[in-house]
Amino acid sequence: MLKVEGLHTEYVDERGHSVKAAHNVSFEVPEGKLFTLLGPSGCGKTTTLRSIAGLEKPVSGEVSVNGRVVYSSAKGIFVAPNKRNFGMVFQSYAIWPHMNVFQNAAFPLKVGSRKLGKGEVHEKVMRVLKAVGLDHLADREATKLSGGQQQRLALARALVMEPQLWLLDEPLSNLDAKLRERMRFELKRLQRDLNLTTVFVTHDQNEALALSHEIAVMNEGRIVQIGSPRDIYERPHNRFVADFVGSANFLDATVTAREEQRDYFVAQTALGPLKCYSVDPLQAGDKVVISLRPEDVHLSAAHPNMPNVWEAVVDSKIFLGDHVEFQVKIGDVVLLSRVHPSFFPADGTSVYLGMQPAKCLAIAAN
Ligand SMILES: Nc1ncnc2c1ncn2[C@@H]1O[C@H](COP(=O)(O)OP(=O)(O)O)[C@@H](O)[C@H]1O
Ligand SMILES: [Mg+2]
Incomplete structure (x- = not known):
């Protein structure tokens, strides 16, 4: 050793x-x-x-x-x-x-x-x-x-x-x-x-x-x-x-409430309230940054059955063989999403964007 x-x-x-x-x-x-x-x-x-x-x-x-x-x-x-x-x-x-x-x-x-x-x-x-x-x-x-x-x-x-x-x-x-x-x-x-x-x-x-x-x-x-x-x-x-490790989307946020389920919280972001997960002992009022991997930003044509759903517009995309990288916009907020190439809507199309709370990781800002 x-x-x-x-x-x-x-x-x-x-x-x-x-x-x-x-x-x-x-x-x-x-x-x-x-x-x-x-x-x-x-x-x-x-x-x-x-x-x-x-x-x-x-x-x-x-x-x-x-x-x-x-x-x-x-x-x-x-x-x-x-x-x-x-x-x-x-x-x-x-x-x-x-x-x-x-x-x-x-x-x-x-x-x-x-x-x-x-x-x-x-x-x-x-x-x-x-x-x-x-x-x-x-x-x-x-x-x-x-x-x-x-x-x-x-x-x-x-x-x-x-x-x-x-x-x-x-x-x-x-x-x-x-x-x-x-x-x-x-x-x-x-x-x-x-x-x-x-x-x-x-x-x-x-x-x-x-x-x-x-x-x-x-x-x-x-x-x-x-x-x-x-x-x-x-x-x-x-x-x-x-x-540094992998690519991530970041959203600045403030914790507003604790969910009933342990380690889950609601935080106010530029998108509005978002259900998120944290291992930190957070309290209402705490400033956090929400980290979200592109592969955990789901896009679909139909409204998905999950919390944290928004309507977004496809801004641009790159075909990378085994996956497609999308830039989508919700108002002024740009998010990166990585999806299977079978989903390939034209730029400017409205899509649904969903994020599992367990994948929206709130990190105490310091
Ligand atoms: N022989 C040296 N003399 C002066 N500064 C050095 C020397 N070697 C490394 N440094 C400095 O020390 C820091 C760490 O360097 P290094 O350990 O080589 O980083 P890494 O391997 O992570 O790229 C850097 O700021 C570098 O400029
Ligand atoms: Mg080195």
Whole structure:
């Protein structure tokens, strides 16, 4: 298990000011789980990962793996990166061009402090090459591999030391979209089969939702929410998370009443009163923002049998193959809706718009 507690890391910028890149970052990754740091560019993901690896020296905090402390400001401990036994893969996975596949994967064993016999090196290297499906290409020059194969070689090289922790910094972002999706499955399989405790960094929400046991969403150096992919998507704690993970409609609102059913409320919005759901203990008068996913904005020609129904006008739409994205207007309010392509009314048509209260998530505004 990886434990990161109260990690602070700062940089000094060109003008000599200190920039806080990671603020009070704390999380735990149980043995064999994949934990993702997700957030926009510059939010502190790489800094956090490099601090865990020992490539940055934090100002304060503590990092331990399976009870072994590798960094602690309070205890004055800083274990050198090459003594931590962590495997790391960067976005720019440097493959050595003058070496073949076998030699690339064997490299960490050659530079490691422990001297291994030839037979042992061969066995370890072939085991990881087999795990990533490159064992049949062991003798090939590394430069003659495809992009996806080079990526798998980088993953294998970070595994050959049998690391206690696998640290991956946007390892798939140099691949084209199709290959990236395929590599996602391969990476997940590898992580699961080898039971690797992994910290994965990405700015890609789909990648995070697809791969993770747990996700930490970061903004401006801080973790703003930790949860399962489903939690993060369906129960965002604040507007930043709702906005960053998936697309969302937002309606500013004021709570006017509590419904009889627990956790349900009525809020006054620009559309009028709306039945909504919240896990926050809301009271009449509280300012909230209603977050609503486009796939939860239902459109139909006939009046649907649900609460929260309005008449709307189709403003524009985009056909995207498996679904259509609509912009509809209710007065001045524009909402985004995602529906099945079988529903395709002309622009300017009047339609009914319905929203299940359970999907109208009220988040306390702060
Ligand atoms: N070596 C550095 N020197 C000064 N500032 C840095 C350095 N590395 C990163 N930063 C700053 O720290 C912040 C976090 O950066 P980073 O951890 O790379 O973010 P991310 O990986 O989420 O894109 C940014 O504001 C970035 O400009
Ligand atoms: Mg980064």
